Amino acid sequence: MKHVTILALHDAAINCVDSCFQILTRVNDFLRYQGKASFYEVTIAGLQKTTSLNNGLYTIHTTAGIHGIAHTDVIVIPITCGHFPESVKRNAQFIDWVRAMYKNGTEIVSLCVGSFFLAATGLLHHKECAVHWAARNEFSAMFPDVRVIDDRLITDADGIYTCGGAYSYLNLLLYIIEKHLNREMAVLASKMFEIDMDRSSQHPFVIFLGQKHHADKNVLEAQQYIEQHYEQKLTVEAICAKAGMGRRTFERRFKKLTGNSIVEYIQRVKVEAVKKQLEQGRKTINEIVYEVGYNDINAFRDVFKRCTGLSPLEYRRKFGV
Incomplete structure (x- = not known):
């Protein structure tokens, strides 16, 4: 006992x-x-x-x-x-x-x-x-x-x-x-x-909300830029250039404050946008993926599964209307 x-x-x-x-x-x-x-x-x-x-x-x-x-x-x-x-x-x-x-x-x-x-x-x-x-x-x-x-x-x-x-x-x-x-x-x-x-x-x-409980103006602006332009072809170099810092320095600073690398943050924001479309919309998965800036559907499926544990189709079946 x-x-x-x-x-x-x-x-x-x-x-x-x-x-x-x-x-x-x-x-x-x-x-x-x-x-x-x-x-x-x-x-x-x-x-x-x-x-x-x-x-x-x-x-x-x-x-x-x-x-x-x-x-x-x-x-x-x-x-x-x-x-x-x-x-x-x-x-x-x-x-x-x-x-x-x-x-x-x-x-x-x-x-x-x-x-x-x-x-x-x-x-x-x-x-x-x-x-x-x-x-x-x-x-x-x-x-x-x-x-x-x-x-x-x-x-x-x-x-x-x-x-x-x-x-x-x-x-x-x-x-x-x-x-x-x-x-x-x-x-x-x-x-x-x-x-x-x-x-x-x-x-x-999981709902990705980002980590914004910090006071670093440059990192916050980078986060907001990614979230407002996620449908574009975003690059780490462009994000760092907008912050006016070298890549190595800004990437280290970004990860320390958000818990994600810049690439991971971009991916998570895109995945969150796709999840919302899969839950509510009637577009095909390919259409949705192209709209968030991915041309390689298979590459996005890998990213999506790593973040959610499900394929886009499995996610739609589980949470879609």
Whole structure:
């Protein structure tokens, strides 16, 4: 049997806490139906008997205080809502306990942007972490020593599990069930809760917004120029010339502030434009690709698949009207 502690963090998403509790306790029911013993003992633990969530909209009643738990096999860190730096501060009293438990062999399961709290414990130092695509830039700015992963939905290393994407935590729970028990039980949970087990990447869901939370006027102007003229045949040399800087210097500066090389930024902007057309329009894929400045359809398909994990046709089938 494994003892699981779901943390009742301040600002935790109530649906996330409840889903974890329901799925893991339901696994016990599946086992009992098969004539087997329960596997999970699930506790919801906090700093006091009740914790207010979502600015007082919900109140959760805990089943234990964290300081009364001397050992637990698994800690689940739920999604937290609101301003991340403030949320980390409000939950600072949990940090030492989580560190101590991990040091004694406890597994840590972090759900989506619960990774902000996990990173604040220092346990992700120089480790991989999957982060929701919309929070990636803010996470990287707060925790530059953490290796952010965006090409996989789940990371698993040294007893720490993370996932990117809001409801992808359901996939992480299935992953944990399979690891603790077996594939058969994970598949059964997938069927009973109707969770798609095939998801492995955030890429199809990402909306490229660029990284503009900086004060470099030249880089911002280059970003805006690319976004306003994406349908043209843009070159790195022309972008650098407009900025009035040498290519090597400006490329280094651009990548440091945006997280993308100039070529990558141009590609991502073009891909985003194509995605919108595929979602809403009736033009052929070839027409759309030519309109964003590509003459080589196959080359664009490779770029599109690298960014989204799907071919343009697969993307249209998935998201088109």
